[in-house]
Amino acid sequence: MRGGIIMKLMRNLELRIDEFESAYGVRFAQKFAPEIERLQRFERNGVARVGRYVEGHDARHFSRTV
Incomplete structure (x- = not known):
């Protein structure tokens, strides 16, 4: 689960929380x-924003906290 989040953030610089919850x-x-x-x-x-998405010009910060 964490690995998937990290990869998605590193590639796309965003994570759709609704998609994560469904998956x-x-x-x-x-x-x-x-x-x-x-x-x-x-x-x-x-640097980042958390709401329905985790996003930002460098959302990699979140991937490093997960």
Whole structure:
């Protein structure tokens, strides 16, 4: 699961959370709550955005926290 997230982010610089939840049958926000919390510093700096997608000009930061 984590490997798939990392690969998708490294290739596409985004992760569609709805697709992830459908594919793995888990709630993204619950499964990755600590990682999302760590990602917030990148969000504050304008590097990434978390919402329905994890995206940004360098979403690789999230892939490294997963």
